[in-house]
Every structure is written in structure tokens, then in C-alpha cells.
Amino acid sequence: MKIIETELKDCYIIEPNRFGDDRGYFSPYFIQSDYDENNIKFERVVQANRSKSSKGVVRGLHFQKDPKCQAKIVEVINGKAIDVVVDIRVGSPTYGKYTSVLLTPDNNRQLFVPRGFAHGFISLEDNTIFQYLIDNDYAPDKEAGILWNDPELNIPWDDMFKEYGIDKPLLSEKDQKHLVLSKSPKYFTYKERN
Numbered sequence: 001m002k003i004i005e006t007e008l009k010d011c012y013i014i015e016p017n018r019f020g021d022d023r024g025y026f027s028p029y030f031i032q033s034d035y036d037e038n039n040i041k042f043e044r045v046v047q048a049n050r051s052k053s054s055k056g057v058v059r060g061l062h063f064q065k066d067p068k069c070q071a072k073i074v075e076v077i078n079g080k081a082i083d084v085v086v087d088i089r090v091g092s093p094t095y096g097k098y099t100s101v102l103l104t105p106d107n108n109r110q111l112f113v114p115r116g117f118a119h120g121f122i123s124l125e126d127n128t129i130f131q132y133l134i135d136n137d138y139a140p141d142k143e144a145g146i147l148w149n150d151p152e153l154n155i156p157w158d159d160m161f162k163e164y165g166i167d168k169p170l171l172s173e174k175d176q177k178h179l180v181l182s183k184s185p186k187y188f189t190y191k192e193r194n
Contacts, residue, residue, distance in 0.1 A: 060120015079128025
């Protein structure tokens with residue numbers, strides 16, 4: 001697999017190996033030993049999820065609080081999305097910064113979202129199917145988030161909407177009520193990895 005650093009400390013674009021010919025391809029999209037050898041902190045797959053979204057759906061920016069915080073490996077298996085993550089670990093050199101990555105089945109990219117990051121995405125096509133591998137149990141009582149369009153984060157949502165012909169984003173009521181990062185409780189502290 002190929003590992004590409006992002007602007008955020010400990011957050012990586014992953015390009016799994018893909019072997020194919022004119023008939024199609026085979027791709028081992030997750031191998032634990034590859035993560036272990038590269039010191040990427042993904043303990044184990046506890047849950048695998050999929051979501052389906054229409055064009056213009058924005059989900060996020062979500063995370064789970066301790067002790068149920070989660071690392072995620074995310075990819076798009078149908079359609080197209082821009083994935084967005086924000087480092088919310090107090091003391092991190094990239095605290096309050098974001099990165100975004102275009103995910104499609106054809107570009108063979110995944111995003112590794114570490115614990116202590118808020119995660120979201122915008123669906124750029126109808127029937128976009130997002131797949132998540134998660135290293136900790138889902139815990140509804142530990143769900144939290146930050147406001148998707150927090151102006152202090154400077155995520156260029158409007159540019160994304162314009163580029164992909166999205167007139168108005170489609171959001172859940174819950175995702176419109178999160179606090180901005182500066183007013184949100186601080187749930188995570190950065191720790192340098194060994």
C-alpha cells in the first residue's frame with residue numbers, strides 16, 4: 001500500500017495495492033500488518049459501516065468521545081465525495097486545521113482518520129456509497145460533533161458546492177446544531193506517538 005501524508009499530523013491518504021487487467025481488479029483494501037509496520041494507530045476492525053447519500057448531502061463533522069473514540073478508514077465504493085477531517089486534539093501542531101480529499105472508486109484512495117479528529121463529507125453524486133472500517137464500538141451516548149461550516153475552520157464548502165453544481169447542502173437537523181470548535185468542550189489532548 002502507498003501512504004501519503006496530509007497537512008494534518010497522523011492523518012494519511014492510503015492507496016491500497018490494486019492488481020488488475022482488462023477483466024477488472026483485485027485489491028486487498030485492508031491489511032492490519034501494513035498499518036502496524038507503518039506505525040499507524042488502527043487497533044482492529046470492530047465494525048464496518050456503509051452510508052448512501054444523494055448529491056449535496058453533507059454529513060459531519062462527527063466524532064465519538066472517550067472511552068469510545070474511534071479511528072476510521074473511509075472510502076467511497078460508488079459515486080464521489082469530498083471527505084473532510086479536522087484535528088481537534090488540543091496541543092497538536094495541526095489543532096483546528098482541516099484537510100479534504102476527493103474519494104472515488106477509480107482513484108483508489110482511502111483516508112485514515114485518527115482518534116481525536118472530527119470527520120465529515122459531502123456527496124458529489126447521487127447514490128454515493130461511503131464505507132467505513134472502525135476500531136471501536138458505536139456508542140450513541142458518546143456521539144458529538146462540531147459545526148460543519150464553522151467559519152474559523154475556513155473549510156471552502158461554498159467553493160465545493162459551486163464546483164459540483166450543488167445549490168443547497170442537505171443536512172440533518174442535528175448537524176446544524178453543533179457548536180463551533182472554539183466554543184466546544186475540549187475532548188482530546190495530543191500525545192506524540194512513539
